[in-house]
Amino acid sequence: MHPTTASFLGGLRKYKIVLLGEGGVGKSALTMQFVSHCFLDYHDPTIDGESGLLDILDTAGQQEFTAMREQYMRSGEGFVIMYSITDRQSFREVSQAKKQIERLRRSEDIPMVLVANKTDLESKREVTTEEGQALAQEFDCPFFETSAALRQFVDDVFHSLIRQIRRKERMGLKSTQKDKKLRNRVGTIVQSIFRRTKTRL
Numbered sequence: 001m002h003p004t005t006a007s008f009l010g011g012l013r014k015y016k017i018v019l020l021g022e023g024g025v026g027k028s029a030l031t032m033q034f035v036s037h038c039f040l041d042y043h044d045p046t047i048d049g050e051s052g053l054l055d056i057l058d059t060a061g062q063q064e065f066t067a068m069r070e071q072y073m074r075s076g077e078g079f080v081i082m083y084s085i086t087d088r089q090s091f092r093e094v095s096q097a098k099k100q101i102e103r104l105r106r107s108e109d110i111p112m113v114l115v116a117n118k119t120d121l122e123s124k125r126e127v128t129t130e131e132g133q134a135l136a137q138e139f140d141c142p143f144f145e146t147s148a149a150l151r152q153f154v155d156d157v158f159h160s161l162i163r164q165i166r167r168k169e170r171m172g173l174k175s176t177q178k179d180k181k182l183r184n185r186v187g188t189i190v191q192s193i194f195r196r197t198k199t200r201l
């Protein structure tokens, strides 16, 4: 494993975020909801008054290609691990994803958020809020129940993750990074610029 330095683009700090979770849990929906709002004028696109660039890897259908999966698990600076409250199997898969990250990034404290999506489908709920909270406690990471459909708690997921990455960076810890070219091939990369505000310190 190689220590990395932070990457920049056009003078902006670029944060590499990876979304993990079973197909159909709403990774793409969550990403699109977050990114689309960053372009609207009335929405303040900075996070805590600090600008940056998000490089979001919205993974899809690569589960069978272990080598690729391992590559992006190694290169991510922060992970959104997601399941759907309507799909118990997707909740089980979360633990697998977490184990794999731990195995690949043994010595590190990895910024991570656990997300339970589709809260608008309450009548189809198979996983309780308490179960999600308990798992997040076990992972020692923040937990959010979201509805990508209704755009509920979507920003909180990404903001919480960026805060963790910044905290970790301030503490001077290093994360690992590998082959960027492969990242570009394994999924959709959505880049979202959030601008500087005049009020920053």
Ligand SMILES: Nc1nc2c(ncn2[C@@H]2O[C@H](COP(=O)(O)OP(=O)(O)O)[C@@H](O)[C@H]2O)c(=O)[nH]1
Pocket (backbone or CB within 6 Å): 021, 022, 023, 024, 025, 026, 027, 028, 029, 030, 060, 117, 118, 119, 120, 121, 146, 147, 148, 149, 150
């Ligand atoms: N009701 C509801 N449907 C959702 C939500 N998020 C995603 N979906 C739907 O679930 C399906 C899979 O979503 P998608 O974002 O493609 O999942 P992905 O495979 O994890 O990227 C699509 O039909 C979405 O419209 C949500 O919060 N609520």
Ligand SMILES: [Mg+2]
Pocket (backbone or CB within 6 Å): 027, 028, 029, 058, 059, 060
């Ligand atoms: Mg998708």
